[in-house]
Amino acid sequence: MASHFPVNKLSTNGAEPSDHYDREAMMMIPDQNDMGEESNLQVGEDFAVVEPKDEECSVERLHHLSKIVTQFQDHLRERASNYLGYPGNQNCSHYLALSTLLQFNINNAGDPFKKSDHGLHSKKFEVGVLDWFARLWGIDKDEYWGYVTNGGTESNFHGILLGRELLPNGILYTSEESHYSLFKIARMYRMDCETIASLATGEMDCDDLRDKLLMNKDRPAIINITIGTTFKGAVDDLDLVVQTLTDCGFSDNQFYIHCDAAISGFVVPFLKQVPKFTFKKPIGSVSISGHKFLGCPMPCGVLITRRRYINLISRSIEYIASFDTTIAGSRNGHSPIFMWYVLNIKGWKGLKQDVEKCRKNARYLRHRLKKEGISSMLNEMSITVVFERPPDNEFVRHWQLQCLGNMAHVLVMPHVTVEMLERFLYDLIRKRKTWYGKVHPPCLAEDVGICNCACAVHACI
């Protein structure tokens, strides 16, 4: 489907800090100092905010704005039909049933469990959602605390803050494959951070963790483990991390483990023979995203921790008659309702079906790539298929692939159909013939392991 929406000429590289959008459009509101000169306004173009000509917004103007939004939606629809590399489920049409909620300004400011005089909140939905996740992760209602966040980064902010407040002199340990927010948090929180090496699968290298723990035995450890790394979908081995801590002589009150399950938090619980992440093990917090596998229309997430930890950061705020226990102040009141709705519609069985479909489709994609002699990898607990990076920015942009070094990946989310994968494979295989002739496809042995590499040297698969 063609889009009439103006498409940027994008490139995968070369985004420089000085690259502003083209600014053909003039933005035409008066300067603060120009009060009273409002007749001096002009009409801008494009996406600039433009001052209405008349006293009231005219019907023509409403129509014009509506047209821009409609064209934008056509563009989104087209982009969603080729959306393969980013971790967002684009099956979102059921949220339209909640569209009338947009006429309300809903704010869940403060603690989800505290009563408040503020009436325009959705905290009962929020608690319903939190209870669901608490049960999923094996912690009793009276034992947990949590909230619906604005996404995985805010959830990580909260989890690591709890770790730091419990263990103020603690060092943050996180693998080189973990989400970029962890390194940002360490800088922002002024924490020392040890980056742990990873295996070819993307999993944390616990030998390296051991070495680094032993070098810092006099200081507590705050460990982030990733349930689904951003690029390879790898799952850090919680049991091995705990064992490593014990082997290195760290007792229970000398470490804190935060689990970042943004990507694979909905996948791992459905797998068999997989180390589970649960509060029955010595973890302090878990974060998950709501806009990834669940496909909520806007970024959101959940953070769950042990209730006894929350008093560490709680502050009473008299005028909102609540406790400031979260990172954000005002909090999105719509996203808990979106999460509540989709969990109620799908339920455990529906999510399981989604996971099974995604894993099947991911295996199919991996099989086809392998058959074509293309270096690729699919981790056991993952729906992320890693393969050689296409040397064609237009192709990468069209399929919205994420790229890292010599690798690209497809994240087989619930909206990714076999038909979409077939279109992608057809395009890839056809264009690949033009990419490689004088030059060979890159070697991915270091990135995904020799057995997954199909380069001229390692074509052993």
Next chain:
Amino acid sequence: MASHFPVNKLSTNGAEPSDHYDREAMMMIPDQNDMGEESNLQVGEDFAVVEPKDEECSVERLHHLSKIVTQFQDHLRERASNYLGYPGNQNCSHYLALSTLLQFNINNAGDPFKKSDHGLHSKKFEVGVLDWFARLWGIDKDEYWGYVTNGGTESNFHGILLGRELLPNGILYTSEESHYSLFKIARMYRMDCETIASLATGEMDCDDLRDKLLMNKDRPAIINITIGTTFKGAVDDLDLVVQTLTDCGFSDNQFYIHCDAAISGFVVPFLKQVPKFTFKKPIGSVSISGHKFLGCPMPCGVLITRRRYINLISRSIEYIASFDTTIAGSRNGHSPIFMWYVLNIKGWKGLKQDVEKCRKNARYLRHRLKKEGISSMLNEMSITVVFERPPDNEFVRHWQLQCLGNMAHVLVMPHVTVEMLERFLYDLIRKRKTWYGKVHPPCLAEDVGICNCACAVHACI
């Protein structure tokens, strides 16, 4: 209008960390470890997430969920009709025109000005909104950087982070009346913080600022000034703060000023003879909220800073082909469209009309309270009417008043009509007769100044 929605028995005080909601409802998803025992599910009640009985979500179930949401909306409508104390504009019905956007999972991850391979974003709308605010605050397009945040707290996080990265050894100075996020940020960022006293108006006491600056002359100053304090709507005097810094011998490269304009950012620009906050003065960043005066349906805000500062915190993230310059990772793609839409509909003139209406209504409320002999205050640049705290929790809950010590306040937002104020005044005056007999109304002289106090001793107005 009566609400069929179950209303909590709320109280203004006594929210204890252990006060969970009543949990009549059972949450009925299977534990991770109970895989295969899905037939063991029961149907819960209330707002719990409940496993669907059938393989697919039935029509009856969709109807049931829809009924819960409809009842919730009736409840919200009733609560919005008595919404006086919290800083949210409840005139939101025009956002319904954008309701079809809920079928898209939109994510503005990364820098608003960078091109990206990710297609489902609304960054052109976002830049349109940012340009509008940059012009409002007197900074050229090529000179500014900014983004649409999840609200005032995230904006403050960003502004103060820039200050700290510019001046790593800086002390944060912020008034005791500033938003609670500032003190949270100081703790999270491990910054030393000096709390500055305030005047009875709520404005920062620059004599106290001077004393504290002089005590710390060897370290840079990161100063938060508030454009509309949370409780009294006071506006800190930027010009006087700058003068105080100069008087104390702080040169331009020894201080950073962040302006938190969450509450009154849309009010002050329309006032005459008021010290303006603008980038033509030596400020580093400004934050404003989109869900307060503008009434966007979910918390959002804007942060604008000088472009030359942003490289301090920018990190290239290869796999999202963008720069991590914001606090959040994934970012709400809907809220920039809401802001863009309302700014286009209202324009400068429409906002000015809203401000004039709110100020007129605030003056009317203040006049009526004064006439009734009730202690009250309305700052010159404010739409917040402070008055004696009603000693009746049910009354406070009904009108959703914010309370602090002996004070309560009404925030006269655009949705507050004269009719709503009349209902409020009628209720207040009638009930007040029953509150005071043996006991007298509290003295508010220390809170709002002797001239605004109508207690038995200070009834000089």
